[in-house]
Amino acid sequence: MKAFEKNIRKVEPYVPGEQPWQTVIKLNTNENPYPPAPGVAQVLHTMDADRFKLYPDPTAGELVKALADYYDVSEEQVFVGVGSDDVLSMCFLTFFNSEKPVLFPDITYSFYKVWANLYRIPYECCPVDENFRIVKEDYFRENGGIIFPNPNAPTGLYLELCEVEEIIAHNRDVIVIVDEAYIDFAGKSALELIEKYDNLIVVQTFSKARSMAGMRIGYAISNPLLIQYLNDAKYSFNSYTMSQAAIACGVEAVKDKEYFENGIRKIINTREWAKKELGRLGFTCLDSEANFIFATHPKYDIKKMYEALKNEAKIYVRYWGSERIEQYIRITVGTKDEMDALLGFLEGYTQK
Ligand SMILES: *Cc1c(COP(=O)(O)O)cnc(C)c1O
Numbered sequence: 001m002k003a004f005e006k007n008i009r010k011v012e013p014y015v016p017g018e019q020p021w022q023t024v025i026k027l028n029t030n031e032n033p034y035p036p037a038p039g040v041a042q043v044l045h046t047m048d049a050d051r052f053k054l055y056p057d058p059t060a061g062e063l064v065k066a067l068a069d070y071y072d073v074s075e076e077q078v079f080v081g082v083g084s085d086d087v088l089s090m091c092f093l094t095f096f097n098s099e100k101p102v103l104f105p106d107i108t109y110s111f112y113k114v115w116a117n118l119y120r121i122p123y124e125c126c127p128v129d130e131n132f133r134i135v136k137e138d139y140f141r142e143n144g145g146i147i148f149p150n151p152n153a154p155t156g157l158y159l160e161l162c163e164v165e166e167i168i169a170h171n172r173d174v175i176v177i178v179d180e181a182y183i184d185f186a187g188k189s190a191l192e193l194i195e196k197y198d199n200l201i202v203v204q205t206f207s208k209a210r211s212m213a214g215m216r217i218g219y220a221i222s223n224p225l226l227i228q229y230l231n232d233a234k235y236s237f238n239s240y241t242m243s244q245a246a247i248a249c250g251v252e253a254v255k256d257k258e259y260f261e262n263g264i265r266k267i268i269n270t271r272e273w274a275k276k277e278l279g280r281l282g283f284t285c286l287d288s289e290a291n292f293i294f295a296t297h298p299k300y301d302i303k304k305m306y307e308a309l310k311n312e313a314k315i316y317v318r319y320w321g322s323e324r325i326e327q328y329i330r331i332t333v334g335t336k337d338e339m340d341a342l343l344g345f346l347e348g349y350t351q352k
């Protein structure tokens with residue numbers, strides 16, 4: 001081994017879902033099957049490339065303002081970044097600097113562990129119960145900070161806001177981050193608790209309900225003090241995180257509330273219908289409130305089914321094979337046609 005090896009930061013990276021470029025049915029990374037709001041295409045078509053010779057606004061002011069108006073908070077309460085992965089990573093760096101362990105569920109977004117390791121933050125995982133539910137009492141103990149998604153991923157289970165509040169209220173000495181990547185498909189957001197709890201940060205994204213995973217826009221909403229700390233960390237890292245195109249497109253997407261709400265309704269309807277159909281084929285589905293379905297089948301090896309879907313039908317779903325979820329796949333809710341293709345294949349598969 002070379003001498004310099006010992007001074008290199010070695011990390012185990014996050015493994016994203018596959019991004020095949022051939023025509024396949026892609027139900028593996030929770031993207032939205034519908035296009036972004038029409039205003040987004042319009043703004044792209046009218047954009048003057050000459051603008052790109054200049055750096056973007058480092059504050060992404062227009063986008064911050066659009067989000068502040070939409071959520072009825074002040075601009076000092078909004079932080080934006082290159083997808084919520086960027087925002088969450090910045091939150092880990094900024095807020096999780098205790099010797100005590102940061103807490104998050106054992107079955108959850110696998111990036112949390114990656115950031116904790118990257119930044120050398122101690123952490124402990126709180127096992128979700130046998131029904132994959134987050135147990136709030138597990139978080140009522142000394143810790144260095146808390147993060148969990150609501151709804152949780154990959155289970156899709158939503159934790160009622162009163163339970164989220166209990167976790168925040170029991171942890172006033174540390175920062176609690178609620179990762180609401182899928183909240184638009186679910187119940188109430190923790191945003192309404194921002195004024196009441198100065199230790200709360202809510203993180204959301206344009207990647208799921210707003211159909212803009214490829215544009216990379218995420219944001220955090222909190223009180224001005226915590227947002228200031230995030231901005232200080234960001235400006236110590238890279239001042240120009242959001243491209244001009246992302247800022248302009250993001251603003252357009254936020255403007256079109258009606259399109260946004262219709263899109264969510266379509267996905268929820270398809271989700272509920274697909275859950276029933278999967279049930280008819282003998283699958284057990286968790287009661288997802290996100291844009292995906294976490295499912296298992298008592299009679300089939302789910303890994304083999306995942307491979308058959310991919311190789312025989314060119315339908316991609318997500319499979320991890322990790323502890324406690326070896327027998328589960330996660331299916332993103334696509335269009336009705338995409339789900340029909342999936343269900344058609346599975347119907348044949350379960351009759352074999
Ligand atoms: C998709 C997802 C994110 C990150 O999305 P970005 O595309 O980086 O905004 C964050 N948290 C969870 C739980 C997710 O599922």
